[in-house]
Amino acid sequence: MQSIAHIRESDRKIQTVEEHLLEVMKLAEKYGAKLHVRHIAGLAGLLHDLGKYTHRFVEYILAATDSNSATKPRRGEVDHSTAGGKLLFDLFHNKDHGPYKMILAEIVGNAIISHHSYLKDFCGPDWESEYLKRVKEKVTGLEEYELSKETFFENVMSEREFNDYVDRAATELEQFLQQNNPQNFELNCMFLTKFIFSMLIDADRTNTRGFEANQPDEEELDTNELFSLYYTRLMKHIVGLKDRKGENPNINLLRSRMSDLCEQFAWNPSGIYTLSIPTGGGKTLASLRYALRHAQEFDKRRIIYVLPYTTIIEQNAEEVRKILDDRDHILEHHSNVVEEDSQDEDDELQDGYVTAGQRLKLAKDNWDAPIIFTTMVQFLNVFYAKGSRNIRRLHNLSNAVIIFDEVQKVPTKCVSLFNLALNFLKECAGSSIVLCTATQPALHYVEKELHLNQEPEMITSIDDVIEAFKRVEIVDRTMEPLNTEQLAEFVLERFDDPNGINNVLVILNTKTVVKKLYNRLKEFETSIPIYHLSTSMCSKHRSDRLDKVKEHLAKEEKVICVSTQLIEAGVDISFDCVIRSLAGLDSIAQAAGRCNRHGKDPLRQVYVIDHLEENLSKLPEIEDGKSIARTLLTDLRRDSSVYGGHLLSRAAMERYFESFYTEQAADLDYDIKELNRRKMTELLFGPKGDSDSYYADYRHNKGVNLPLMLANSYGTAAKYFEVIDQATTSVIVPYGEGERIITDLNGSPSIDDLTTLLRSAQQFTVNLYRHERDHLIENDGIESYFEGQVLVLHERAYNEEFGCDIENDSSMAFLGY
Incomplete structure (x- = not known):
């Protein structure tokens, strides 16, 4: 034979x-x-x-x-x-x-x-x-x-x-x-x-x-040597920041102190720690400094940044590439351009010969780069989602430094699964984990708690630091809710402020009201440039829009930006005035971080308003967060000294998250509605002895015990796991360089070329809900390549102003792709 x-x-x-x-x-x-x-x-x-x-x-x-x-x-x-x-x-x-x-x-x-x-x-x-x-x-x-x-x-x-x-x-x-x-x-x-x-x-x-590919095995990269080189380049950049013009010197001194404290903390052993630098405190570079020093000291193989929004990934990855002077070893991964096969059984990937669809699966997609930027959705998919493409990356999360930027954005239903994954990475896989945010969620407060190390905070005297970083005041305007017409007038009135406002950022909770406000502001025929941002645009489109806004800001020209919450976490941009539609306290705090970010002015205003026309019926987490934040605002109106006297204090944030997780306690273990609200945690690791387990059902129906040591339901759990309630599909769009990528994919690229194309395509994708995708397919707005595994959008279906312009009020509560 x-x-x-x-x-x-x-x-x-x-x-x-x-x-x-x-x-x-x-x-x-x-x-x-x-x-x-x-x-x-x-x-x-x-x-x-x-x-x-x-x-x-x-x-x-x-x-x-x-x-x-x-x-x-x-x-x-x-x-x-x-x-x-x-x-x-x-x-x-x-x-x-x-x-x-x-x-x-x-x-x-x-x-x-x-x-x-x-x-x-x-x-x-x-x-x-x-x-x-x-x-x-x-x-x-x-x-x-x-x-x-x-x-x-x-x-x-x-x-x-x-x-x-x-x-x-x-x-x-x-x-x-x-x-x-x-x-x-x-x-x-x-x-x-x-x-x-x-x-x-x-x-x-x-x-x-x-x-x-007829290639020998790749030599393993000496990441310790690489990280040493990166550290030298990073420190050269940090020294240069101290004298940066146009910024408050006290803020720069505080950022420098935060950075020094992070390096000192790097000699602590592997564990789960918190980094609670206030918004605008330079946490990206401070956490990178910690990660590079810690990786060298404890021989970690890679550094992984996990962020909530693709906009932040592109911004942070590009900043890190420039500082470290390396474009070859820093990987961005924000979306799966390739859809998993729908087959559940015997998808014989490597039958021994390669087809077009096979080349996709052999393309390098395993997170083996020294530094990786990815999203929370992709991180959770690696652990829990169906298909072999996601889980292939899992083992590369071991022996790593993993930094969760804006960790408060963990979807509520995934909190227990998230905590357990991090505990395993710490206790069994030798990884060090940093929860990096100005608004630390109370992940230790829930039943399946996160195993934080003792004295986990990397910054000493954190309350004093928060006070020193204070650059805004929250103005409560929720007592009189506004419709779109009234809000548009309120936005334009800000430019009459005697303190000299040149620019305004408005952040609302759904794409529909963002678009509506944008259109209404345009109807005023004001000379002020107005920009619209939403997840209907591919990330490169959004990034280009942000660059234009930043140009106006740098020239101190008047400008208005209207956006969904994608702009509020981690985007390095600063406005004179921010207007935030009422939402969870963490969202309000993050929005405040886009105002007077560098302390150029003594204090600036962040207005919290209540928008009459927002439909949050399909966004229950935002609705619940909004309700709790409203309660905190009411408390402050009754007693101005409560929570330390301001809405963004650590006491207020702790109260907010404890209330939020208490209210959401029944949902933290990921209920599966299709299985009569059976919990994901039960399927994955519930003990045999549970009376309502599938093991008990097996014994009852067959009259014998299941003859196995394990009795859990890994396949069923993965089948029902979706970080976002309504699953989305990535579609490559013909925006800018996306047109060339689509053309090249339509050719016959080699496996190596395919790897490069798929990575490049990520920033030219839009994520569509099923009904949006089906609507476009019915109207010939979408084509498929590689045996249906890669979808591309026709040019006529993409709009320069709004992106993929499909009406949808079910904007993602968690915009993680």
Whole structure:
């Protein structure tokens, strides 16, 4: 029997099964060493394509790659992923081998049988086990299973060597589970399974990509040396900031002090810490200084920034590139340009030959850069969303410094999942985590609390620092709600302020009212330039608009900017006056950070108004936050000394978040409405003993216990996980350079070129809700490339003024893509 894992498209060269298995094993071992699970990960790589040792697979791949054949076999018709998982189950899933080898067979076996789709349920909502169906009950497609085993032990590893390897893997598993909160057995098994799955997916695709491109393995970058160079360049820049003109020297001194404190903190051991620098305090550079010094001291492999909005990513990434003088090693990742396949079962990614759709999946997309900027949506998707593209990146979150900028933007329903992910990264994956915001959420206040280190705050005397940074006063104008007409007049009246206002920023809660106010202001035919910003524009479009606004600001020219909340977190821009529609206290504080940002003037006003025409019925988190903020404003009207006398004090913020999380307590564990409000946390790591678990349902309906150590529903949980309630689809738009990218994608790019194109395309995408996407498809506004996995917008469907101009009042409560 021939041994064929892959046939290269360019020259018909064969990669044998034994070559592929051993090479993937070595890569997976390297990844696994980061969590001290080298052999567990290696075992997954060693067995993942065992099923390619069959006559049927050889016949299939030869027929599929025969250029003279008029008919091709159906892709994925040969199951080659079940055999490896079945081998582990058959050999080690019995009590004679002890519990750890049984658990090992389940964890590694699930990763193997799922490596062309997503992790299977050990026990699911239909009282069945998708895992058992594959490794124990399946017969069809496994007729040559015994031949596969025999060939493996002859060509790859002897039975004795294999048993020794499994022994080492079982020992690693025992140590892992005993050392890492043994009382959280299901939780640790869930995260470990996902990490092993991630390592297998990345090792498999990396090896396949290298073979298909006929390239040797890439040499591992010496990040410690690189970070040392970055640190030198950063410090040179920081020294130069002290004498920057046009800014309050006291503010610059305070920023310098914050930066020094961050560096001093870098010698603390790995953990979860808070960095509560007030808005405008220079937290991006201060946190980078901490990260570079900490990474060198504790040998961290990468630095990852997680931010809420794509606008901030582009701004911060570009700033860091310039300061560090490097454009090759700093990755932006804000959206999945490629949609996951809709297939849940047997999406045979690497059947051994490459199609157009295959090239997309082999494109490098695994977060292996030294510095990465990404969004909260992408971070949470890596842990919990369906599909192999997201989870492939997971193992690269280990042994890293991860900085969450504006961490208060964690979606409420994901709070428990977020906390648990961070706890695992700290306690098991060797990562250091910084929660960076002027408005720290009370993540330690909830039931599944975040395990902050003792004395976690990086800045000493934080209350004094907040007072020293005070540059605005909040003016409560919520007692008399305004409609769009009244608000437009109020905006224009600000320019008559005797204190000399040249520019105004207005931030509202929905795209509909933003557009309406913008249009009404334009009707006044004022000479003042007016700009509109929303997520209907691709990020490059928004960035270009912001650059134009900044030009007016730099020249001290009059200008008005009307925006959704995308501008209020982390965008380095400063207005003389800000008007903010009533929302959560964190949003008001962030909006205030866009006013008098550099302390140029003694004090400026931030007006909080109540907009009559905002429809928040589909934005319950904003509505709830607005209600609590209204209560705090009422308290201050009754007693001006409460909360330290001002709305943005730490006491007010703590009260706000405690009230918010108390009110939202029932929703923090991610209810799944489609499953009668069963919680995501129950599916992922609920114990067997729960009376309403799927395990209990299995026993009740079948009359026997599920014969497995694990009984959780990884596949079902991923199927229902969406950070944003209404899932969106990324569409590349023909704005600026986006036109060329669309043209190039329509050609036949190589895998390397495709990697570059997909990364470049991110800033030229707009995220559409399903009904928006379907509406555009029906009206021929969208085309699809790469077997339907990449969507592009027609030129006529994109507007220079508003972007993708589709009426929709369900603007994302969390604009994270």
